[in-house]
Amino acid sequence: MTQSTGKRLLQYALTAKKTFIAALLLLTIGVAAELAGPFIAKNMIDNHMLAIEKPYFVTSEAENAAQYNNEWYKRGDRFEDGEAKGQEVRLLQIGRSFYFINEAVAEPGGKRSFEDGRVHIQNGDNEAVYPAVKLSADELFAFYKPELPGIYELVGLYAVFLVISIFAEFGKTYWLQSSANQVIRKLRTDVYAHIQRLPVYFFDNLPAGKVVSRVTNDTEAVKDLFIAVLSNFSSGIINITGVYIALFLLDWRLGLVSLFIVPIIVLWIVLYRKIATKYNTIIRSRLSEINAIINESIQGMSIIRIFRRQKQSSEEFERLNDDYQTYQNKMLNLNAFTSHNLVGSLRNFAFVIILCYFGFGSMGGSTFVSLGVLYAFVDVLGRLFQPITGMVNQLANLDTSMVSAGRVFKLMDEPGEPVTDGSMPRYKGNVVFKDVSFAYKQDYVLRDISFEARSGETVALVGHTGSGKSSIINLLFRFYDPQRGSITIDGQEVKDIPKQWLRSHMGIVLQDPYLFTGTIASNVSLGDEHISRERVERALREVGADKLLAHLPQGFDEPVVEKGSTLSAGQRQLISFARALAFDPAILILDEATSNIDTETESLIQQALEVLKQGRTTFIIAHRLSTIRSADQILVLHRGEIVERGSHDELMALGGRYFRMYQLQLGAGAEKPEAAPRAQNGTRLQPLYKESQA
Template sequence: MKQTTGKRLFQYAMLYKKPILLALLLLVLAVSAELAGPFIAKRMIDQNILGIEKKWHEVSAEQPYAVHYKDKWYKREDHFAADERKGAEVRVLQAARQFYWLEVPLKFEGGKRVVTDGTMTVTSKDTGEQAAYPVTRLSSSELYGFYKPEFPSLLTMAALYFGLLLLVAVFTYGQRLMLQTSANKIVRRMRNDIFAHTQRLPVNYYDNLSAGQVVSRITNDTEAIRELYVAVLANFFTGIIYMAAIYGALFLLDARLALIALPLVPILIVWIIVYRKFAARYNRIIRTKLSEINGMLNESIQGMPIIQAFRRQEETSKEFESLNEHYYKYQNKLLSLNSITSHNLVNVVRNLLFLIVIWLFWGDWFGTAVSVGVLYAFVDYMNRMFAPIVGIVNQLSNLETARVSAERVFMLMDEEGIDVVPGTMERYKGDVQFERVSFAYKKDEYVLKNINFHAKQGETVALVGHTGSGKSSILNLLFRFYDINEGRIVVDGTEVRDIPKQLLRQHMGIVLQDPFLFTGTIASNVSLDNPAISREKIEQSLRDVGAYDMFSALPGGIDAPVIEKGSTLSAGQRQLISFARALAYDPAILILDEATASIDTETEAIIQEALDVLKKGRTTFVIAHRLSTIRAADQILVLDRGEIVERGNHEQLMEHRGKYYAMYQLQQGGATQPA
């Protein structure tokens, strides 16, 4: 059963679950430390700052928390012990911006306060009843005296608050370091897995997918997935933990305020659902177009000589502009969606919530239960809650990009690959038989029809025919780049489909018309960095093809650098390296696919001399357009439209005077002498 994208991403994350879980633990600690701040601030406001308006009682003498005023000592009621005797009650009350001394108890708490000519009039909010009290205005120094006992507690609370901030910084640093390191490890593992899978994919997979598109999936798409683990998950985890912790704190603070804030959760969920509905479609198009752009760039760079030689720069630029314009169009659509659903909308929701709460507070809907300190803590918590909400909303774009990228990556990884078989296979002799083989690249469009031949060990078999006659297809089937539709191919009595592909190819060598060289040195391109191939074997292979002296004359010799595709070397030099590479692996079956087509006559003569020695003990298949190069072949198979129409050696076919004779005559400029 095919797993969902989310489950597979989770499985990759679980490979590094320990650091991720540690990062989440640090995140919880950071959130807990940070959310303790508003509670500390609430206590400082209600207890240490606004607590001055609580009841004060006269005490007999100086003692802790006692304040000296008018030759007497007074202490606030919350500083008395449970069994301690309290004296006469007095109050310190604020009216407008001034504080006043009141020596009698208040008839009722709360209400509007107005001071006129030394008399404070208090009006009850509930009944409208009024009460008048004689008061004395406190000077700044006198007021300072009443606040002074709270200073040690204020400093302690402030120190605790800043200590928590330092803890938050340490925990946050550790959390981010752990999470980002884990994300990098996850993506490193994923890229290794994808690249390894590209090595297992059959050759026909790449027939319909450009190199640039594959590169885009391995680089761009995995980078988007990295952002998922680094930024998206960090913000989502932080947001969820913050919101859960803040709602818990709000219910501890005041359940009514918490219920007012509760609708934010369903609003956020609906928000995410609506956003993803539109963003998913835009991101699929964006990622597809980015792959196409990469594919075209790769193709244009590789084909730049042809583009410039045939003056196709303008047309190529227009084609690129068309792709780029399409990409730009959907990027703008996604940008518009992000702008509409971004933090600006979050700010609108937040301000509406604040407006509702302030209006309820102003209208005294909460009564005396909600103090200024509680209101401050609520506003602080809401600001703290909206920060992660903004983080979540701003990461929605990256979430969808990563999800679509992951779909594309896993789609590539779900392509059926060839299982890598460990171990080695004993070198086979190279006796090859094709028995009634038919093959089609596309259904019912056969390129080979009923092919039969027997290549004995040590024989050279040449395949000739016009373009599209099926020569290369025969060798593709022998290498098992593709598997046959009908018939069977047998090597040393064993059908090739019964031999794992890696083991079958272990004793095959191939030289293509357009050899591929890797970035490195001449020596590394011969051995392909195979430790089993010694330096002596590399040198001997180059000598066998007559190229050692040529490359020894280069600066650095056979350790001379080779840049991408060997573009600084001539076609002949690249082909000689390709020959040496095939020979260094000492194959039982050697395949030369028009290997001498791009080599000059002098170099070809050198190779032909080497081949006469190298063919001994191995079966050689040669595809050649130059018929003069295959005159010594043991068998020559002439193909026409996927069928073998003539077979024999050079002399037999010349005597037959059929297609081979006509082709040879044409190449020899009409000469009638076959030899």
């Protein structure tokens, strides 16, 4: 049973755990430094700016004291132990003006007013009246002057925390993105390595464009998870945690009231992902299909143009593109409905509750909480919604990343072929098929196939399309294993030989040889460090490739574009011959290797073939029967069975299916059947394929 996508992503994240931990540590430091701001502001308001309304006393010391009317006045909480206090005075604010009262004030809270040189303070039914003098700006500043050193100190402290948060933000961003790139590099490497281990038949049913989309687009979406989503969610969670700690430190009642936000956020995320996952699954699938159709169109562009299928191809692409746009718009509607609108509504609702419950009490002087606490609380609560907004804005990326990661891991869960280190000595190449039957799905495409190919022999496989020729080669390479029977090489069962070891001594030349982007020389060696440059050039000369490639400006270092499209069919074929020769396989498969070659080049190709076949067991799949006349053994297949076997002369003398195929290809000039040859025991050879079956 496979692990959940989240657990597997966590395992990949742990590969870069040091940088992730460092990033999260810096994030925590940055959040703490940022949240220090409201506490500094609270201290500045309550202890310096609004603290001017605290009791003042006449003092003889000028330090930390304000001078007014030739007297020194110091705030009551600034006196040291044992220091003498004189007469108490108060400064009260009414409107935008401050008033000096030269006596103690019993209850300064309440509704205030100034009239006829007196301050009136109304507390319910009680009213207190005090003689007062309005302070000028200079006189008021004299009382604020002792507070300036403390204010400057708090401003400096705020600047320090600001610098800390800037450096912490930089370090967090750098390390988080660095670790994300490290994780994605490993994920892409693992995906690509797994693709190399997938059995060949897996790619028969999955278009190349979809595989490319998994390796590129989907892993890039996972990268967004580690950079944007992880950054916002981790910083959001740490921020929210820090904010609630700050709220409870300011006032536990305010903290309790604001807790209602947490369950709303959790419920919101759960419901959002439930809907968004459905949309994103379709979006990622359509994107893969778009990549697949683009890849297919580029590969088959010449056919599309020749048969004038541009309109149909465009319509098919537009249908996929329109469907992709439809679900993208559904995601946009979902995000537009839930992101800023919902966050804004939640923030406003929280502020209304807090201000109604506590604000009016503070503003009216009933002292539920101080004005500094209320300011700090509103500031901190505002900071609570910044990370919430960041998290909500990343919900779409979160869901896209999780869906993409699921698609990547689904590909990685496909059973692959085991990779076995090491190698085996080059085998001789004695191949024996014994009663082999094979089916790709349910119907058998090969039935009771038995033959022997001795080392150094050339065995030709002929028959109509679908007769089973390629299936025999697929079994030999162990792209598939037969359901019945056995295949041995030098007497050893191929199922007991690791696939990599088995294929290391096999080579193949295809009807349409595949060349990689690089140079002619690199396409011969395929980057194998065991194949020297000298060996590459010798292989090219031995197959005669130097004759066809002599006109190229850079010779064997001539650049090769994708699939070798700038080279002729004969040039590509000779390069593939040289590739097979350089790897020196014990078993060589030639799959219609001369069918695309012009007559002038064919003689050169035939010479190269003779060089290539020397000292190795060769299997030739051929439709042009004239190219296999020298084969040691020809197997004629029909509907998955070997119906005739023998040399060219023997099969021609037999006058069966092979003779008719040869006659059709060469016309009336075909050889006439002679008397069937006799075997060593004197019995006449008979065709394995009965005429009644034709």
